[in-house]
Amino acid sequence: MLSHAATLAAVIPACGMPADPRCATNLDAGVNLRASQRIADILKLLSTTLAPQRRLVHAGELVYQAGEHFGNLYILNSGFFKIVTLSPDGREQVVGLKFRGDWLGFDGIAHGSYSCDAVAMDTGEVWTIRYDALLSACADQRELLTVLHEAMSREIAHDRDSLMSLCTLPADARVAEFLRYWAESLAKRGLRTDEIALRMTRAEIGNYLGMTLETVSRALSRLARDKVIGFASKGRRDVLIPSVAALSAFVQRCLSPAPMLQ
């Protein structure tokens, strides 16, 4: 059994869902520990070399705003944030979610002004770094430039993943994948994933995933019915995720039209 799993892993190295869920948990534990440590290291590096201005923000407050003159990049030390763009004709769209260690404001570099709003979804700490000061510091410290480019690269790669999910997954799978990504993000920051507090309304989730709030609600109900997720005792805002692997499995099940139970 173990050897079979090992063979599978060798054949499909990029596959995110090994046969044995416990195996995945153990593997991921190591990966997440390293990721969590790396985020901490980077924050420490930035803190010591740049002495960023620290700012506490509360739910609903803006880190920066569309149209505002670009001059700073922001790094999240804690909290959860959403990136919202507003089109000229009034369409509003959540285009990103940000966690501890993530950078904000890259979109401003090219245009000279930010093209979106960055909104706190709960209380958090934001570090402000002047872009020109960062560039100066990068001249001395190559490590800093590497960190910056990695952050931008990761954002580009992740946006492409989002595009893929939007284009290829049916609604139920998109919701499951959304929860999986949220749980993964928490895990990579050393946080619990068995009970997560989505700080977004169904409408916000739906907006982010390109569907209506009713469809989100139905998808969540279906996930709960299939025991892939649960709801916390108080309210249905907090989601219980017994197994992140089960979420991945649900996504795959949506894609294979073969064995659809009832």
Added chain:
Amino acid sequence: MLSHAATLAAVIPACGMPADPRCATNLDAGVNLRASQRIADILKLLSTTLAPQRRLVHAGELVYQAGEHFGNLYILNSGFFKIVTLSPDGREQVVGLKFRGDWLGFDGIAHGSYSCDAVAMDTGEVWTIRYDALLSACADQRELLTVLHEAMSREIAHDRDSLMSLCTLPADARVAEFLRYWAESLAKRGLRTDEIALRMTRAEIGNYLGMTLETVSRALSRLARDKVIGFASKGRRDVLIPSVAALSAFVQRCLSPAPMLQ
């Protein structure tokens, strides 16, 4: 009438669609001329300071491949390219289109290997730049670093626009917006936009826009029926765009449910 339009423009300053199309054309001509010149300047700068290896690629050939070890960034001197990602479970997705002056390979910086394929859609010239050589050059020349960061920033901002289109526009509008973006991209490179050769099949366009090839075909037929686009005499691959502003107007018409002719 004119004063009414002027009032509207004042109220909605960010609106991309002035009342008088000729006005838009004249304005855009200036913007595009500057954009075209800027692209040429950047290519010249890169060429002189980095002496990149130049490589000719033909339709269907890969610039780089998913999984390949990261070491280079690529700059397009000519041609049209698509970025394709393949998920572990076999879903294939066109996640980007690239033109002269665009950079390829940013996604590789974070992971250490590219996460997608870059495929030429016709004959073009690609410049290869070693990433570490680029960083070294950036240490001496601040201008180079600015150019690099602007390119990454633009990619991030554009990915968000794509996300917004996917999430908020109905199929017909998405196709119109796709054509508008393509035309805009050509204009910014000093190329004609009244007759454009889409080097993609309906299936590829549909994949990129998150819809089926039949829906793309029907959308194009509808656009042609409404005289927003036309088809070149030979075949229906090449699209005639008498007015880019008319494409924008069509997108807006799809969004306002009010005056739907028949």
Added chain:
DNA sequence: CGTTCGATTGAGGAAGATCAATTAATGTGG
């Protein structure tokens, strides 16, 4: 000249949007 691939168009069906009603959670002022 037939073969193949891409595009178009139609008919039917399914996923998801819209509309509407109900319930649950949250907050507010008395």
Added chain:
DNA sequence: CCACATTAATTGATCTTCCTCAATCGAACG
């Protein structure tokens, strides 16, 4: 602390959009 108002979530019924399946047509190519 409660009655009330408000906002969020759920669920059902219906309708629209888009997908799927299928047939036809056209262009390119050996």
